[in-house]
Amino acid sequence: MRITVLTGAGISAESGLATFRAVDGLWESHRIEDVATPEGFAADPALVHRFYNMRREDAAAAQPNAAHLALAELAQRHDLVLVTQNVDDLHERAGSPEVIHMHGALAGALCAACSHRWSAPMVMSPEDPCPACARPATRPDIVWFGEIPYHMDRIWEALESADLFAAIGTSGNVYPAAGFAQHARRHGADCVELNLDSSANARDFHRRITGPASRTVPEWVA
Numbered sequence: 001m002r003i004t005v006l007t008g009a010g011i012s013a014e015s016g017l018a019t020f021r022a023v024d025g026l027w028e029s030h031r032i033e034d035v036a037t038p039e040g041f042a043a044d045p046a047l048v049h050r051f052y053n054m055r056r057e058d059a060a061a062a063q064p065n066a067a068h069l070a071l072a073e074l075a076q077r078h079d080l081v082l083v084t085q086n087v088d089d090l091h092e093r094a095g096s097p098e099v100i101h102m103h104g105a106l107a108g109a110l111c112a113a114c115s116h117r118w119s120a121p122m123v124m125s126p127e128d129p130c131p132a133c134a135r136p137a138t139r140p141d142i143v144w145f146g147e148i149p150y151h152m153d154r155i156w157e158a159l160e161s162a163d164l165f166a167a168i169g170t171s172g173n174v175y176p177a178a179g180f181a182q183h184a185r186r187h188g189a190d191c192v193e194l195n196l197d198s199s200a201n202a203r204d205f206h207r208r209i210t211g212p213a214s215r216t217v218p219e220w221v222a
């Protein structure tokens with residue numbers, strides 16, 4: 001059976017990483033939509049680097065939870081495509097063999113001048129020179145609002161060929177990820193969402209399993 005899974009911030013909540021809704025989209029009294037944008041970065045690169053430096057430290061201190069581990073185990077038994085909106089590395093550290101980070105990753109750095117990519121240090125600042133072109137144009141390799149998500153061709157193919165699509169811990173507020181259930185359903189997939197409560201796109205799913213991911217995902221995978 002071909003399974004495509006989409007995860008969101010809710011799968012990492014029990015590992016101690018704040019979800020977007022939990023912080024009410026605010027950080028240092030800035031709306032996240034203003035920080036996680038190219039405009040926000042252009043306006044105040046030091047502020048945006050501080051935001052991601054904090055997220056990188058938090059992610060490094062966090063541990064994968066039972067939900068991450070259950071998905072890693074699922075990949076050993078089924079043809080699984082794991083897509084995440086998350087930028088942390090908890091899926092990888094839980095043992096998932098292949099993780100598609102459609103919104104980029106905290107582990108990545110990108111040069112806004114020459115597009116060179118490298119592994120991000122724990123702390124980044126606007127003055128950091130790009131290792132390739134030496135210009136001080138480094139940014140987190142993260143897909144911000146208004147930017148094109150990564151690996152979309154692979155993701156559409158995985159949605160269209162899935163027998164089963166599951167969305168875990170996502171509020172269904174951000175596109176194109178919020179449209180994935182509808183796309184998979186239109187191509188014949190059985191669609192289930194695993195969440196603490198109902199998401200904005202709950203009507204796109206055949207059913208919902210309600211509860212904390214660290215309990216519901218291991219039960220669902222079993």
Ligand code: BV8
Nearest residue numbers: 008009010019020021085145146169170171174175196213
């Ligand atoms: C794009 C990286 C074109 C940054 C992120 C009007 C209508 C439709 C769309 C738009 C529109 N205006 C603008 C747009 C486009 C825009 C968008 O959707 N805006 C929204 C605000 C309306 N989208 C974009 O700009 C995207 N690009 O559209 O390009 C395109 C389109 C198609 C194909 C090609 C090109 C780019 C968006 C990427 C932004 N970057 N992340 C960072 O991480 O710092 S978004 C960020 O927020 C996350 O990555 C995630 O995607 C999103 C929402 O987060 P969630 O993961 O859902 O987390 P949230 O806190 O919201 O919810 C947590 C859930 O978990 C809740 O449901 C909760 O109940 C549950 N939960 C909590 N605890 C638990 C739990 N569940 C289980 N167990 C628990 N313990």
